[in-house]
Amino acid sequence: MARPRFEDQMRRLEEIVERIESGEVGLDDSINLCEEASGLVKALKKKLSEAELKVQELSKDSEGELKLKNAEEETEC
Amino acid sequence: MKQPPGSNEGSSRVYRVSEITRQVRLLLEDSFPEVWVEGEVSNYKEHSSGHVYFSLKDEASELRCVMFRGDAALLRFSPSDGMKVRALGRITVYEKRGYYQLQVFSLSVAGKGDLALAFEVLKEKLRNEGLFLQEHKKPLPQFPAKIGVVTASTGAAVKDILKIIGRRWPLASVLLRPSRVQGEGAAAEIAESIGDLNRWPGVELIIVGRGGGSLEDLWAFNEEIVARAIYDSATPVVSAVGHEVDYTIADFVADARAPTPSAAALVAVPDRDEIAFRLEGLVTRALRAGGEMVRGFAGRVDALSRSYGLRRPRDLIIQRWQDLDEMHRRTNSAVRHRLEIAAGAISSLDARVESAAPASVLSRGYCICRRQPGRELVSRSSELKKRMSVSLQFAEGSAECEVLEVEV
Numbered sequence: 001m002a003r004p005r006f007e008d009q010m011r012r013l014e015e016i017v018e019r020i021e022s023g024e025v026g027l028d029d030s031i032n033l034c035e036e037a038s039g040l041v042k043a044l045k046k047k048l049s050e051a052e053l054k055v056q057e058l059s060k061d062s063e064g065e066l067k068l069k070n071a072e073e074e075t076e077c
Numbered sequence: 078m079k080q081p082p083g084s085n086e087g088s089s090r091v092y093r094v095s096e097i098t099r100q101v102r103l104l105l106e107d108s109f110p111e112v113w114v115e116g117e118v119s120n121y122k123e124h125s126s127g128h129v130y131f132s133l134k135d136e137a138s139e140l141r142c143v144m145f146r147g148d149a150a151l152l153r154f155s156p157s158d159g160m161k162v163r164a165l166g167r168i169t170v171y172e173k174r175g176y177y178q179l180q181v182f183s184l185s186v187a188g189k190g191d192l193a194l195a196f197e198v199l200k201e202k203l204r205n206e207g208l209f210l211q212e213h214k215k216p217l218p219q220f221p222a223k224i225g226v227v228t229a230s231t232g233a234a235v236k237d238i239l240k241i242i243g244r245r246w247p248l249a250s251v252l253l254r255p256s257r258v259q260g261e262g263a264a265a266e267i268a269e270s271i272g273d274l275n276r277w278p279g280v281e282l283i284i285v286g287r288g289g290g291s292l293e294d295l296w297a298f299n300e301e302i303v304a305r306a307i308y309d310s311a312t313p314v315v316s317a318v319g320h321e322v323d324y325t326i327a328d329f330v331a332d333a334r335a336p337t338p339s340a341a342a343l344v345a346v347p348d349r350d351e352i353a354f355r356l357e358g359l360v361t362r363a364l365r366a367g368g369e370m371v372r373g374f375a376g377r378v379d380a381l382s383r384s385y386g387l388r389r390p391r392d393l394i395i396q397r398w399q400d401l402d403e404m405h406r407r408t409n410s411a412v413r414h415r416l417e418i419a420a421g422a423i424s425s426l427d428a429r430v431e432s433a434a435p436a437s438v439l440s441r442g443y444c445i446c447r448r449q450p451g452r453e454l455v456s457r458s459s460e461l462k463k464r465m466s467v468s469l470q471f472a473e474g475s476a477e478c479e480v481l482e483v484e485v
Contacts, residue, residue, distance in 0.1 A: 005220075006220045007218065007219055007220040007222075010219075010220065013356075013359055014359060016363070017359050017363045020363055020366040020367055020370065021366040023369075023373070027370060027371070037359075041356060041359070044356055045356065048349045048353050051246075051247040051349070052247050053239070053243035053247040053251065054250035055239060055251045056252050056253070057230075057252075057253045057255065058254045058273065058277060059255060066273055068252075
């Protein structure tokens with residue numbers, strides 16, 4: 001399975017919060033949702049804090065074929 | 078005494094730099110005290126001092142120009158690069174640097190320059206085709222995971238872009254597609270690179286741009302092939318060409334325009350601190366909503382616990398107690414009633430006993446007879462004998478008597 005996308009996880013989290021806030025879900029459901037939300041928050045925070053920019057270069061060889069190579073380490077923050 | 082300009086006698090002498098510069102200056106300034114020059118404005122810059130610096134150019138040459146504050150303040154239009162103007166001024170020499178320049182007194186528009194004209198023609202054409210319409214603009218992804226960058230592999234632009242993306246949103250990966258951004262063939266290469274990144278899997282956003290330069294330097298971004306490639310790109314494109322003031326055709330077609338490459342990186346990715354903050358906000362909201370929900374349910378549980386339904390069993394018990402009390406009370410009163418009846422009976426008996434007492438009998442005229450000497454009660458005449466002494470007790474007083482005759 002593909003790594004879940006930050007965007008999707010963030011959207012799911014927002015959706016959960018809105019559902020809980022709407023008061024339309026039952027207590028049991030909202031407890032499950034809260035658990036899911038806390039898992040998402042943990043995952044998202046981890047991504048935010050541990051991320052490191054990856055830079056690659058796409059260039060063409062003499063036959064016009066695209067080739068991927070890792071760019072040399074760039075930019076200090 | 079200095080040699081006058083043009084004198085043959087000085088051909089073998091050695092000048093000092095400032096000396097020859099001064100000579101050139103006098104020669105030039107005397108020769109062109111007032112001239113009209115027509116050309117295209119390039120590298121137009123307003124200095125904070127109020128002086129204005131630019132160049133006038135045509136196909137072959139370039140002339141440095143300066144317009145001092147007092148003259149610049151009288152300008153009736155805003156000159157910009159590419160604009161064809163006619164300048165009135167005098168040639169001067171900036172001795173410190175040893176170059177000559179046109180000190181401009183006044184400036185007027187002289188019809189548009191060729192490049193500017195080409196720019197306007199293409200802009201109008203593409204506008205009419207609808208390439209700039211808002212409805213064709215694609216929204217930028219909020220959290221792009223892979224960002225393609227079309228720019229020169231060396232230079233400030235790529236460094237700025239990587240630096241800012243690395244600082245703000247290192248969750249992304251960047252795919253550089255190095256391309257020439259000026260000179261012959263640059264436009265075709267830029268267009269091809271945009272196509273390449275569209276075919277490469279996973280690219281969610283493309284930044285196309287370069288750092289600042291003259292209108293000629295930026296020209297590739299004013300060419301139709303680049304405009305079409307941006308328009309045809311299925312992946313959203315952010316254009317980032319030159320400085321704030323530079324507008325290119327690419328900027329009009331792009332889904333978002335950033336004034337500089339750094340600004341393009343700012344537009345392209347969110348700031349992770351900001352997102353972390355938003356995340357905290359969501360957590361707070363979730364906790365508050367969850368807390369409210371739990372309190373809500375707790376309140377309902379509380380209310381239910383006080384409801385009649387749940388109170389009923391206890392009520393029933395209380396009622397049983399009441400029933401018991403009631404029975405108790407009724408039992409008591411029944412007993413009391415009986416006692417009262419009994420008491421009544423007793424008192425009537427008492428009355429009868431009372432009425433049966435000797436005193437009350439005596440009061441009705443009876444008397445009690447006792448015989449002597451033992452004073453026993455006499456209730457039959459047979460208990461008496463002739464001459465026997467008897468004592469008669471009346472209701473009041475008594476009498477001692479002698480039996481005269483006994484009849485049985």
